[in-house]
Amino acid sequence: MGLEFRAARLAVAAALLLSACETVPFGLPQPSQPDPPPAITLPPAKGEIIGTGPVRIAVLLPMTAPGNGSRIATEFRNAAKMAAEEFGQQTIELVVKDTAGKPEQALATASEAGAEGSSAVLGPLFAAEVTQAATVLRPANKIDIAFSSDGNVAGGGTYLNSFLPEGIVDRGVSFAIMRGYRSFVALLPNGPAGDVAENQLKRTLAANGGTLIQSARYDYDDSSLQVAASSIAQAAGQAQAIFIPDGGSSPNAVAAALRSSGVDLASKKLIGTGQWTTSNLTDPALVGAWFADADQTRLATYKTRYREKFGADPSINSALAYDTVAMVAGIVKRYGAAGFTRPVIEEPAGYSGYTGVFRFLSNGTPERGYAVYEVGAGGAMTIVSPAPTSFGRS
Secondary structure (H helix, E strand, O other): OOOOOOOOOOOOOOOEOOOHHHHOOOOOOOOOOOOOOOOOOOOOOOOEEEOOOOEEEEEEEOOOOOOOHHHHHHHHHHHHHHHHHHHHOOOEEEEEEEOOOOHHHHHHHHHHHHHOOOOEEEOOOOHHHHHHHHHHHOOOOOOEEEOOOOHHHOEOOEEEOOOOHHHHHHHHHHHHHHOOOOEEEEEEEOOHHHHHHHHHHHHHHHHHOOEEEEEEEEOOOHHHHHHHHHHHHHHHHHOOEEEOOOOOOHHHHHHHHHHHOOOOHHHOEEEEOHHHHHOOOOOHHHOOOEEEEOOHHHHHHHHHHHHHHHOOOOOHHHHHHHHHHHHHHHHHHHHHHHHOOHHHHOOOOOEEEOOEEEEEOOOOOEEEOOEEEEEOHHHOEEEEEOOOOOOOOO
8 A cells, every 4th residue: 555645835733832921922012001093984894893993904814715725714714803802802903804715806805905994904825815915905005914825925015924934944954054964865745845845955054054965856656755765865875964844644754765775764863844743753763853843832822722712623824813913903002003014014023922933024024933843752842942032133
């Protein structure tokens, strides 16, 4: 029976833990007695209304998209509602608009949001939707904080609050180099996710004095993987580290293929990504491996609180919606509707929430604080390098 593989999405799937007071965050100081907001009469809005605040924020989500799209949208909507109730019920008014997962509808809802006086837009989720929404939001100088994990759609006032695979790869590989592992081989899946991981691996190695001896790509079947492992076996014997970014069953299958090709894994450091949290880490071949991921203890608290409120387990990515709404409420409390400018959004000290510390760079992509985990016996995960708790000012 052939091995089953799951295509890499290189999105972090983790769980996070902090006390309730510690998860309230954000890098913007709150005035002790904020000035009352000016009286502004907004036109009627189309969509689900959450909150009664004077500053309107549109939230574009694929509520009726096919497949998993609507389920993910519901989780993001629930997380946004939870944050609004806790941070800004009388500060902001969220207007949830359905994009149906269609770029043309994302364009229409973005236009509608602008006409209705929304001070900023959160979402959409998918790259093609973000691109279309930006065609109307950027000319109007409207800040958009979207949730796509494709960094190519960021910039020009469009920000992404997401787990970009590039940052996860960079953190894990940089840590390995710092610990003395400078020569790498890589086994990566064919397709866009493998391209992103390999390109970032090369950038990180070049920036930190590391070397990529050889890389190999595979399709999701036994024979393709075995060919890739065999082609890289000799180079793996010379390398100090083996980079395996994919999750699901891939780390286990890659390790088995390398062993059958004569590679002594005991003498190598395996480097993965946060996608490994979807894998069977009890495999003895993975003991000692390192991978970067969000601080799982914080996200565990988010998942518990979400489950208590909505009666279901959320995806980890939905915590991004919670943190974004909490951040937006903090901006409004400090600056009002006038706070949605690039200098404010790009606050160097950043923000902190269930997804850890994060800040937005001038190109619209996020910089996040990730921990590095080591796989132990029985699949135990131990932090070998904690996630940063702040960025400081730069």
